[in-house]
Amino acid sequence: MGWSSRIRPRFIRPQACNIVSRRFSSPSKPTQAPSQVLGLYRAPCRRGFSDSAAHQSQEAQNPKDENGARPHNRSFLLFLGGAGLCLLVGLSLFGLSGSGSDGDVINKSTFSVFTITSREQVSPTAFILTVRAAGSGSEGRGGSAAAAHQRQSARIRQAWDHGLWSVEIKQPQLQIARHYTPLPPPITTATDAGRERTREDEELRFLIRRMDGGEMSNYLSRLDVGDRVWLRGPHLGFDVARRLGGADRVVFLAGGTGVAPALQVARRLLLAKDAGRDDDQGPSVSLLWANRRGADALGRETKQQQQTGFFGRFWGAPKATPGNGAGAESSSFSEQIRELRRRYPDRFSVRYFVDEEGSFIGAKDVVAAMSPPHAGAGSRLVLPAKDCPWHSATALETLPNDDDASRGPESPCICARTADEHAGSNLLFVSGPEGFIEAYAGPKRWGKGGEMQGPVQGLVGRLMKKDGRRDGMDNWLVLKL
DSSP: OOOOOBBEEEEGGGGGTTTEEOSSSTTTTTSSOOOOOOOOOOOOOOOOHHHHHHHHGGGSSOOOOTTSOHHHHHHHHHHHHHHHHHHHHHHHHHHHSSSOTTSSOHHHHHHHHEEEEEEEOOSSEEEEEEEEEOOTTTSSSSSSHHHHHTTTEEEEEOOOOOOHEEEEEETTTTEEEEOOOOOOOOOOOOGGHHHHHHHHHHEEEEEOOOOTHHHHHHHTOOOOOOOOEEEEOOOOOOOOOHHHBBBEEEEEEEEEHHHHHHHHHHHHHHGGGGGTTOOTOOOOEEEHHHHHHSGOTOOOOHHHHHHGGHHHHHHHOOOOOOSSGGGGGHHHHHHHHHHHHHOOOEEEEEEEEEGGGTTTOOOHHHHHHSSSSSSSTTBBBBOTTOOOOOOHHHHHHHHHOSSSGOTTTSSOOOOOOTTTTTTBBBEEEEEEEHHHEEEEEEEEEEEEEEEEEOOOOOOHEEEHHHHTTTGGGEEEEEEEO
């Protein structure tokens, strides 16, 4: 989302009666377009004494019309009426409140009210907000069960089925909005699949990192349980399953809160068995996660835990001490990472990179993650057709947006293949702040009325040009979130 969690600031200009939007890869650190306080009304300057005298001297030259109003007063009234109408249209476009006409708790047209039900600090600068759609008047009374049922959202359920998606959260004082990627609900046990499904419909969780100078992150950091937030969406992103096709590898280069889309993809591809499909040998997800500080590397084993290794099973886990990072192991996010590794040891992996420790995602790390697990893997995957809308890197560069749901079945895969061959592409996602995305995959580009992927540049682009065919990188799509 951010795709982290991806964000897109939206600045509302009531005086222009339109909405200007921009997507960012991560909610952690917007790097362009300073926040603007819009919709300000400039009051007319008051006349001084000399102006009043001049005005009185000119009254005889400006007689009232037959209706008793002076021409300039009529123009002023017309101006006020037009400005008021423009303001009303702008406010309606921004969507102050309300759910859709179909009764769903969230929609793409207006901002709906949600209530914060939990706030969990997971690191010194990061926290998780859990929100639930504001209930009806029966909430908390005898009709609470019916109210809870009403709060379930068909749109949110469809978004989880799609895979990658985000919502906008509004900052009401500055009238701006950012895109945030919801975290999947914590994994419990296989027998709780139905309960997890209900939680997906009713609650949304967001990983947020407070940044100095970040209007949205600082605003959200001041909120607490019981406070209200305004959400709009969901906005669907890339169709992971359709773009993957017959391929079986997904690699994520994630910076900071850009890890949220990686967990969405992991949920979509790894938890399919919990939905009744037997795919133990299905796609794998490799996550390379970079953070500035070790305290933000949630779910990572500490050095003490790694040294304890096998004997830790008998003598217990290391005691949390200030600075060793073990305290973060109690967070719901850390447990979510660990549970994915326990449940899918051969299909989900995480490698941590921390700036302050001098470890960075390098070329060798990327090549190792993209290399086939064994010789001959992927040999039945055909090269994508140049014009295939789903598997061609060339076609991907000029797509006007990442909303694959809008392309639909009328854009089929056109890759030529035999009966024993498969069409598809392995997927390399780059998610995080704009600077992170540009360093590893190059910047996105504006065109065709949206934000296009643009050519693959940066570290990944250089690797593909240098070692692409030798290392089997010609069957990879690079997706910038």
